[in-house]
Amino acid sequence: xxxxxxxxxxxxxxxxxxxxxxxxxxxxxxxxxxxxxxxxxxxxxxxxxxxxxxxxxxxxxxxxxxxxxxxxxxxxxxxxxxxxxxxxxxxxxxxxxxxxxxxxxxxxxxxxxxx
Numbered sequence: 262x263x264x265x266x267x268x269x270x271x272x273x274x275x276x277x278x279x280x281x282x283x284x285x286x287x288x289x290x291x292x293x294x295x296x297x298x299x300x301x302x303x304x305x306x307x308x309x310x311x312x313x314x315x316x317x318x319x320x321x322x323x324x325x326x327x328x329x330x331x332x333x334x335x336x337x338x339x340x341x342x343x344x345x346x347x348x349x350x351x352x353x354x355x356x357x358x359x360x361x362x363x364x365x366x367x368x369x370x371x372x373x374x375x376x
Contacts, residue, residue, distance in 0.1 A: 264341035268295040271302035271349040280341045289328045291339040292347070297329075297368060303348040304329065309337065310344040 264280035273296020280286065286294075288309060304326035311319050321337070325347075328336055339345070 266291055266339055266341060267344040268292070268347070269344065270347040272296055272345075272347050286339045287333075287336040288323055288339050288345065289325065289333060289336045291343075291345060292325060293368065295345070301350050303350050306348055308346040308348075309339065310346070311340060312342060 264282070265277040266280050266286070267277055268291070269275050272292065275295075278291075278295055288307070292307070305324045307323045307325045309321050309323060313319050323337060324335060
């Protein structure tokens with residue numbers, strides 16, 4: 262049984278992503294693995310959905326924009342089988358060179374955290 266989490270919406274990778282066997286993940290780390298959302302993403306309203314033991318879904322909303330600014334106090338665990346949805350901002354559909362530079366800069370900063 263492979264352990265996965267899912268991403269959808271304004272992320273670089275969508276669909277199932279392998280959950281690491283050797284450690285737990287936070288929302289910020291999971292989004293970094295999924296290819297941090299571009300600037301056309303609504304990072305103030307990222308939704309995390311989890312299946313509860315009673316079979317119902319629980320969805321919580323998180324401000325990832327604050328996490329990108331260095332405030333990781335609101336970062337939450339992501340468990341296998343969780344789903345993350347990043348809503349695209351309306352009106353901005355194109356992925357520009359500025360978006361690409363922003364993503365590369367952000368991912369580089371995140372990778373430095375794991376060294």
